[in-house]
Amino acid sequence: MLMTMRKAAIFISALAFSAFGLFAQDELATYQTWMKTAAGANGALRAAVTAKDTAAITENSTKMAEAFDSMAKFWATKHKDDAVKFAETAxxxxxxxxxxxxxxxxxxxxxxxGTCRGCHTPYRDGSKFKE
Ligand code: HEC
Incomplete structure (x- = not known):
């Protein structure tokens, strides 16, 4: 029991530590470009699906897939398997x-x-990425 709690404490502090300094300044700018592309395409894709607009569906699906693919590769270089998984799922x-x-x-x-929130909770809200 004690052992388990100690392990949990180590795990939690490791998590807190890992939230800092993940991004270099130029990496952050690049990442934000992908994220903005993906978020924009997400809204447009939803609208296109509702409107059954095949051309817009294809365009935004491609845009979003490319942006999330870049993010998946980025997170792989940071060895953040959970973030890679969210990006690949998206x-x-x-x-x-x-x-x-x-x-x-x-x-x-x-x-x-579901992936937006899944990834933002550990890697956006609780982080200092924007500093
Ligand atoms: C693989 C992880 C991941 C996934 C999946 C993800 N995001 Fe993000 N997102 C981030 C991180 C990390 C940031 C913070 C970047 C920063 O500090 O500027 C961010 C930032 C953002 C921003 C702010 C961008 C800016 O700087 O102006 C928006 C908008 C956003 N995400 C929308 C979305 C939406 C919508 C989805 C789902 C369709 C999504 N995200 C999925 C990781 C993710």
Missing amino acids: RDAAKSVPTASPEEQTAALAKIG
Whole structure:
């Protein structure tokens, strides 16, 4: 029991420590570009799915998949497996949308939406990335 608590304490402090200094200044600027592209494409993709606008669906699905692919590679260099996973999940779900049925599209959009918060909780809100 004591052992377990000690391990947990070490784990938590390791987490707190790892939230700092992940980004170099130029990396952060690049990352923000990908993130803005992905977030913009996410909104546009949702609207395109609602409107059943095939051309816009394809365009924004590609844009989003590329941005999340870049983010996945970025997180891989930081050895943040959970962040890689979130980015890859978003990438693969985005890629699936153009050829998916309407039900599958809704599911894929929900899956993408889940990754935003999943990744932001450990890697955005609680961090000092913006300093
Ligand atoms: C793999 C991790 C990850 C995923 C998945 C992710 N984000 Fe982010 N996002 C981040 C990080 C880290 C930042 C903070 C970057 C910084 O400090 O500027 C961020 C920042 C942002 C910003 C602010 C960008 C800026 O600097 O102006 C927006 C908007 C955003 N995310 C939207 C989204 C949306 C929408 C989704 C889901 C479709 C999403 N994010 C999914 C990691 C992620």
